[in-house]
Amino acid sequence: MKHAILSCTGLDKPEGSVAREVTIRFADATGSEIICPVLLNRAPARYKKALSESSLIVVDGCSTRCATKLATQLEAKVERKVLVSDAVKASGQPLESTLSLGPGGLTLAQTIVDELVRNLNAPAVAAEPVADFETPTEYLVVTHDKFEFRIPVVDYMFNENDVWARVLDGVARVGISDYMQQKLTDVSYFDSPKMDAIVEQFGELGSLESAKAVFEIIAPVSGTVVAFNGAVVDNPALINEDPYGAGWLVEVKLSDWPQDHELLLNPAAYAEIVKRKAAEE
Amino acid sequence: MAETTFTGVPRDQIPWFPTIDYDKCTFCMECDTFCPHRVFERREGARKLVVANPTNCVVFCRACSKTCGPDAISFPSKPETIARIKQIREGLAIK
Numbered sequence: 192m193k194h195a196i197l198s199c200t201g202l203d204k205p206e207g208s209v210a211r212e213v214t215i216r217f218a219d220a221t222g223s224e225i226i227c228p229v230l231l232n233r234a235p236a237r238y239k240k241a242l243s244e245s246s247l248i249v250v251d252g253c254s255t256r257c258a259t260k261l262a263t264q265l266e267a268k269v270e271r272k273v274l275v276s277d278a279v280k281a282s283g284q285p286l287e288s289t290l291s292l293g294p295g296g297l298t299l300a301q302t303i304v305d306e307l308v309r310n311l312n313a314p315a316v317a318a319e320p321v322a323d324f325e326t327p328t329e330y331l332v333v334t335h336d337k338f339e340f341r342i343p344v345v346d347y348m349f350n351e352n353d354v355w356a357r358v359l360d361g362v363a364r365v366g367i368s369d370y371m372q373q374k375l376t377d378v379s380y381f382d383s384p385k386m387d388a389i390v391e392q393f394g395e396l397g398s399l400e401s402a403k404a405v406f407e408i409i410a411p412v413s414g415t416v417v418a419f420n421g422a423v424v425d426n427p428a429l430i431n432e433d434p435y436g437a438g439w440l441v442e443v444k445l446s447d448w449p450q451d452h453e454l455l456l457n458p459a460a461y462a463e464i465v466k467r468k469a470a471e472e
Numbered sequence: 473m474a475e476t477t478f479t480g481v482p483r484d485q486i487p488w489f490p491t492i493d494y495d496k497c498t499f500c501m502e503c504d505t506f507c508p509h510r511v512f513e514r515r516e517g518a519r520k521l522v523v524a525n526p527t528n529c530v531v532f533c534r535a536c537s538k539t540c541g542p543d544a545i546s547f548p549s550k551p552e553t554i555a556r557i558k559q560i561r562e563g564l565a566i567k
Contacts, residue, residue: 253541253542253543254537254538254539254540254541254543255502255539255541276543351478351479351530351531352530352531352532352533374508391550391551391554392554393532393550393554394550403506404506404535404538404539405535405538405539406535407533407534407535407538409532409533454479454557467476468508468509468530471508471509471510471528472508472509
């Protein structure tokens with residue numbers, strides 16, 4: 192499938208200038224169509240064909256995420272996203288403070304383009320799930336106003352950050368709770384963690400994005416990432432449809448389950464947390 | 473909120489909450505609009521937004537900082553906070 196690339200205009204801050212440079216270089220390298228965010232906003236029909244025929248790459252300069260919000264409004268399917276401000280932090284090098292890019296900004300732009308192209312040519316493979324779980328059948332239900340939040344009665348443990356773990360044979364499958372999926376509303380993007388990444392308990396296992404928020408998946412367990420759910424990468428709606436079953440996110444080979452377990456909540460204790468959080472909103 | 477706990481540790485003993493860098497903040501209020509836990513409060517005067525209820529902040533949540541275009545919100549180190557929580561739990565003999 193062809194690609195189209197949508198980025199921020201690059202006229203507000205240096206991170207934006209990098210986003211703009213990434214867009215131009217990526218389009219040159221791959222023959223992709225550039226989608227101008229301002230024109231898209233004013234005259235979306237101009238890009239109707241490109242959006243229907245292409246898979247979309249979105250490049251945001253900063254966390255205002257203008258390009259992402261535009262893509263969300265149009266309900267465009269996003270294949271991959273880049274946030275330049277995160278790339279700047281990951282590089283460990285501060286960016287020059289001018290809108291005209293200096294050598295540091297240009298190098299960063301090329302690094303981002305190289306990684307994007309590499310990933311498109313060889314997409315991360317979601318390894319076959321290690322564990323084989325049955326979908327839960329019995330739930331505790333926390334009711335707040337017209338909302339109902341389900342929590343499986345057995346097998347699932349939770350952290351207070353609304354992430355669950357279900358353990359089988361030294362592997363934990365991880366996902367988000369029904370409460371969190373309702374709070375996020377329609378999840379539009381799952382940024383999966385890297386395979387073989389080592390994660391500490393309460394570290395980060397990728398993120399989810401909806402029109403409402405970016406949700407950092409806070410690891411309920413420590414260990415090594417051995418699989419992520421490729422079906423959810425292709426279709427994030429699975430998280431909203433079935434957060435404890437088909438909408439699972441990641442599998443982690445456990446490194447210290449007895450210690451992790453001490454800091455997790457059983458379903459009844461997590462139900463109390465959900466009650467409290469729902470009442471606070 | 474003082475009676476709430478995180479992993480059994482009184483919430484007010486865990487130093488996890490956002491800090492606003494007022495040199496960067498543009499008072500766009502995206503973070504306050506997002507946060508459902510009323511951590512921030514809007515005020516009159518030069519500092520139109522303050523961290524008024526730090527213990528309302530969900531420990532390890534950094535979602536508000538991910539709404540911040542000018543990158544004006546920071547959080548403490550996670551590993552240090554985890555170490556601190558474990559230390560307090562040992563002191564309280566929580567099992």
